[in-house]
Amino acid sequence: MKFLGDENLDFQIVERLRLDGHTVLYVIEMEPGISDDEVLDLANREGAILLTFDKDFGELVFRLGRIAAGVILIRLFGLSPADKAEILTNAISAYPNQLLGAFTVITSKSIRIRKIT
Numbered sequence: 001m002k003f004l005g006d007e008n009l010d011f012q013i014v015e016r017l018r019l020d021g022h023t024v025l026y027v028i029e030m031e032p033g034i035s036d037d038e039v040l041d042l043a044n045r046e047g048a049i050l051l052t053f054d055k056d057f058g059e060l061v062f063r064l065g066r067i068a069a070g071v072i073l074i075r076l077f078g079l080s081p082a083d084k085a086e087i088l089t090n091a092i093s094a095y096p097n098q099l100l101g102a103f104t105v106i107t108s109k110s111i112r113i114r115k116i117t
Contacts, residue, residue: 001092001099004043006052007032009074012081013051013088020089023048036060044069049099051088061103061116068116072104079108 002023005014009026017024025046027039034042036056043050049070050057057073060066072091076084091111092099098113105112 001096002046002048003072004039004046004048004050006039006050006054008053009051010081010084013074013085016082016085016089017092022092024051037066040066040068043071058103068103070100070102070104070116072099072106075105075107077108 003017003025005024005026007027014024014026025048027034027042031038031042036054037060040050040057040060044067047069049072050068051072051074053074055073057071061068061071072088074084074088076087087108088106091104091106095111095113102113102115
């Protein structure tokens with residue numbers, strides 16, 4: 001799968017996904033400091049699912065109606081980057097066909113996938 005890691009994403013998560021064979025673009029390596037709107041535009045241009053810890057993307061997608069190839073909002077607090085990467089990769093493996101075109105929220109207790117309409 002193809003992902004775009006937001007600036008707030010732990011590099012260890014990016015590395016893990018790359019090791020698992022995914023294509024992961026990383027805002028820090030491409031255009032650090034760009035706005036959330038520009039991050040979403042970049043993900044859309046690249047056809048990549050956005051990986052982020054930033055809840056503002058929910059507002060952009062649902063309240064403002066911005067189109068998104070897919071967003072995964074990671075809400076894993078108090079865990080090491082390695083543990084976050086493990087949970088994320090397990091979720092991607094479990095739901096590969098549902099993530100594109102969806103807004104997904106991953107917490108330590110649940111995974112919620114909502115199609116973007």
